Structures are given as C-alpha cells and as structure tokens.
Amino acid sequence: MENHLILAINPGSTSTKIAIYNNTKCIFSQNIKHSPEEIAKYDKISDQFEFRKGVILKVIDNSEISIADIKIIVGRGGLVKPIKSGVYEVNERMKEDLKIGILGQHASNLGGLIADDISKSISGARAFIADPVVVDELEDVARISGHPDFERLSIFHALNQKAVARAYAKSISKEYNELNLIVAHLGGGISVGAHRKGRVIDVNQALDGEGPFSPERSGTLPSGALAKACFSGKYTLDQIKKMITGQGGFVAYLGTNDAYEVEKKAEAGEPKAILIHQAMAYQVSKEIGACYAVLDCEVDAIILTGGIAYDKKFVDYIKNKIKKMAPLIVYPGEDEMKSLAENGLMVLTGEVTPLIYE
Numbered sequence: 236m237e238n239h240l241i242l243a244i245n246p247g248s249t250s251t252k253i254a255i256y257n258n259t260k261c262i263f264s265q266n267i268k269h270s271p272e273e274i275a276k277y278d279k280i281s282d283q284f285e286f287r288k289g290v291i292l293k294v295i296d297n298s299e300i301s302i303a304d305i306k307i308i309v310g311r312g313g314l315v316k317p318i319k320s321g322v323y324e325v326n327e328r329m330k331e332d333l334k335i336g337i338l339g340q341h342a343s344n345l346g347g348l349i350a351d352d353i354s355k356s357i358s359g360a361r362a363f364i365a366d367p368v369v370v371d372e373l374e375d376v377a378r379i380s381g382h383p384d385f386e387r388l389s390i391f392h393a394l395n396q397k398a399v400a401r402a403y404a405k406s407i408s409k410e411y412n413e414l415n416l417i418v419a420h421l422g423g424g425i426s427v428g429a430h431r432k433g434r435v436i437d438v439n440q441a442l443d444g445e446g447p448f449s450p451e452r453s454g455t456l457p458s459g460a461l462a463k464a465c466f467s468g469k470y471t472l473d474q475i476k477k478m479i480t481g482q483g484g485f486v487a488y489l490g491t492n493d494a495y496e497v498e499k500k501a502e503a504g505e506p507k508a509i510l511i512h513q514a515m516a517y518q519v520s521k522e523i524g525a526c527y528a529v530l531d532c533e534v535d536a537i538i539l540t541g542g543i544a545y546d547k548k549f550v551d552y553i554k555n556k557i558k559k560m561a562p563l564i565v566y567p568g569e570d571e572m573k574s575l576a577e578n579g580l581m582v583l584t585g586e587v588t589p590l591i592y593e
Contacts, residue, residue, distance in 0.1 A: 239258055241255070243576050244349055245343070246342040248274075249269050249271070252265075253265055253294065254572040255298075256580075263299075267290055269290075281335075284352075291353070306361070306583065307360065307362075307583055310351075313333050314333075314369060316332060318367070318590075319370065322579070323590050363579060368391060374436045377436060388444065392441065395569045395574060399566045400414075400430055415430065415535050416538060419541075419553075420441075420540055420569070422449070425522075427526055447519045449485075451480070451484050498512065512548075516553050523537060523553070527561075535561065537557060537560060539564070544568070550563075550565055
C-alpha cells in the first residue's frame, strides 16, 4: 500500500491530542496540556481557535516530520447537527455550526475548524471529521420518550463504538454491515448501542441523559424525585446539571471519578465501594439486555470497550449476567486517534466516500 501521512487532532477541555500516522502506524504523537490559566483567558470555546492551532503547528514544526507531506487531516467531530455515521469533509456550513456551537459548546468543536485551517496551508491536503458524538441512526420508534415534549436523542461514543465494531467484524472475516452487535463503551461516560447491520438503531443518551451511571454521570434518575429536586429551592439549574454530569456516579457516591481507584477499594473489601462498583456493572448489564431485546434477541457478539473494560471483576460480573445472550468480546481501552486516522485512510484508499454536511 502506498504511504499516506494523516494528521489526527483531538481537542479536549484541558488538552489537545495530536498524532501523525503513516497509514495506520503512528509515527508521532503528543498530548499537549493546557493550564487552567491558559484556558481561562478565553470566554468561549471558539475563542481558543488561534491559540490551539498555534500550539499544534509549533509541536509539529519541532518534530522531524514535514507538515507539507500530510495529505489528510481528521479532526475530532464536535457538536454539529445530528448526522448519520461516516466521514465528512469540512465545509463552510459545518464550520459555521461548529463556531456557534449549534448543539452546545465543547472543545471538540475546534477539531474540524483547526483541521480545515491547517489543510488550507498544505498543497493538496483535505480536512475531515469522522463519527462525531451526535451520530444519529435511531429508528423512529427509539425516539419516543413517553411524552411529546421530550424526544430521545442520540449522543454517544460513536467514534470508538464504530471502530471496535469494525475491528471485530474484520477479526472474523465479516463486514460490519453483516452483523448484529451490542457495543458498550465503558469510560467517564457509558454508552451501550444496538448495532444492526452497520447502524446504531438505539443507544442511551450518554452525555446528560439516560442509561447506566458512570464514574462522573448519574445516568437515568427517578424522574419524580428529580423534578422535586429541581423545584425544591435547594439547587440552581447549574447545580442540577452538574449533579447529572460531572458530579454524579462514582463522584457522588465515593468522592472520586477514578474508576481504577474504585476498583482497588472494592478489591480491598470496602463495603460501599463493592456495592457501587457492582451497581454500575449491574446497570450496564441491564442496558445490554435492553439492546438484546431491541435486536430481536439475534446478536452475533457483545463487545465491551473503554478504560473500565480493563477491570476484570467488572467484566466478569457483566459476563455472568449476559453469558446466555451472545459471545462476549473485550477490547479494553480506546484509541480515538487511531480511529480518526483509520477513517482518513479509508477516504484516501477509496474505501469510503466522504459525505456532505448540509
């Protein structure tokens, strides 16, 4: 195969990860940390654009790789409008939606903007995003919540879920769109998706909505009790939001968002840690069971991925709950940078055709 240099860019709240791949082999990577003081200078996420771009260019300039040799730049997809899964070439409409934060402000919104700007300085280079968190392939029936004022939304770890699903399909010499899979991403947030023949037809809204609780998110809460809390006078809207995302889950119960720390406390026999650790695995198992029903009980494999998939006791608990459903496959950790590069390579080799953001 011809050599292709691909730059992957993944902006996070306090860091910017970059990596350069020769096809699928990483030849350079760096996690650029940003201090709270640096970030605090900017009122909006979009205001950080020049700062972050400048840091990226400086790091690449100090490497042994010529930026002029890069052919594809793939940025982490931000909160654009709901779109179907795939690779999207950055265009003016996308950039406008990323700048204004059409579905919210998040550092990942800068991924496509920076990729596009850098690509314009390189002859023949192109900029893309791939499988952002707002990938929406839900079937109509899955959108119904129970009240017309509230619609279920698709916000999940699309990039990693799709990547491990394709990797599993390849490992058994199948195509992703031939299989029915359940994929559970277990990280700071937890999403469990029902993949039918290459489409995620149902998934819990993992950001601030529903599903299992996670190290820092509350997941589905009793709605009546939540409504009372909202009007109790004890909490502001911002405090309620933080209760749901950021200060829920392990943080609320055990005072930490470090899943490894909770794992060790549970192993040491701390009763509360054992219960909460087990409860999270219990809720993940329930969500997998729900997806099993969504897929008409016809599932080729159940895949666990994300950092918590390294936790053997957590995985074993789930395995014992779901062992009669389908084979359990574990891909611990996540490699978003490689996933971005693989999507860029599929464009370069003609395996996929870039989609148009409208």
